[in-house]
Amino acid sequence: MNLREIIMDSIKFPISDTRKFLIFCALIIIMSLSTVLPSYGVKNDTLTLVLSIVTLIVTFVVLGYCIDVIKSGTDGADTLPDFDYVKQFVLGIKALILDIIYFIIPAVIVIIIASASGLFSSFTEIVYISIDAIANETTNMTMILEAVPKSTMNTFTNALGITIIAAIILFIIFSFLSFTALVRFAKTGSGTEGLRFREILRDISKVGVIKIIVTLIVIYIIALIFSVIIGLIGLIPYVGVFIGIFVGIPFVILYLYRAIGLLYADA
Incomplete structure (x- = not known):
């Protein structure tokens, strides 16, 4: 599918089955109760615990x-998938574990780079020097920074720059891998499929790196526009917040996951 077809299909998809869409909206409402009710002054320890578990x-x-919405996109299904709460509960746990794995790997690499480049050691030295300066009643920030050896400050700034650049590059790379892994997981229901890096790279190559980048940028820009509209609806007295949060947000969520599924339909 081309970009226009992906966008148009994804926008229409959330309301392809009104009943299922309303059920999804109800799930979002239930999921939000633990944060919404306290904001209205409803405070009870037992209720808070129950709502947190729910x-x-x-x-x-x-x-x-x-995840099933992504699968509907890869399979070319025209309507929202059926609800199977037990199955989807298990899928949700597996998907979270998969996301954590793809978060931990770049995080560990960034920590190693930060340590090897001297970021932690130089930062620690700067902190100790600053504490000593403050203990000696130095309150001027310029004077505190001047107390730090130039070599230490240079090491810190260089290491910080290297770490930030590495973190950005790794975030982009692992975002590609994570999206593709999630799609492979959605297709098979197997978490191990989401960890087969060779197949993941093959899928990315098959879809096309440029197509993935451009499509993700466009769908997220459109999601941002929807979010602004939701925010404006939220300004309507009394009902605006409920319409925006409990209808608008579910719509955006379904739109995004459908678009991701369609993007990888040819993988």
Whole structure:
């Protein structure tokens, strides 16, 4: 599918089945109760605990349903998938574990780079020197920084720059891998499929790196526009917040996951 077809299909998809869309909206409402009710002054320790547990369970169901939405895109299904709460709860847990793995790998690499480049050691030295300066009643920030040896400050700034650049590059790379891994997982339901890096790279190559980049940028820009509209709707007295959060946000979530599924339909 080309970009225009992906966008148009994804926008229409959330309302392809009104009943299922309303069920999804209801799940989002239930998932939000633990944060919404306290803001209205409803405070009870037992209720808070129960709502927190319910929120956790429903969050996994919602995430699992989003995985099924991705699968609907790769399979070319025209309507929202059916609800299977137990299956989708399990899918949600697996998807979260997969995301954590793809977050941990670049995080560990960045920590190693930061350590090897001297970021931690130079930062620690700067902190100790600053504490000593403050203990000697030096309150001027310029004077505190002047107390830090130039070599230490140069090491810190260079290491910080290297670490930030490495973090950005790794974030982009692992974002590609994570999206593709999620799609492979959605297709098979197997978490191990989301860790087969050779197949993941093959899928990325098959879809096309440029197409993936351009499509992701466009769908997220459109999602941002929808979010602005939701924010404006939220300004309507009384009902605006509920319409925006409990209808608008579910729509955007389904739109995004459908677009991701369609993007990788040819992989």
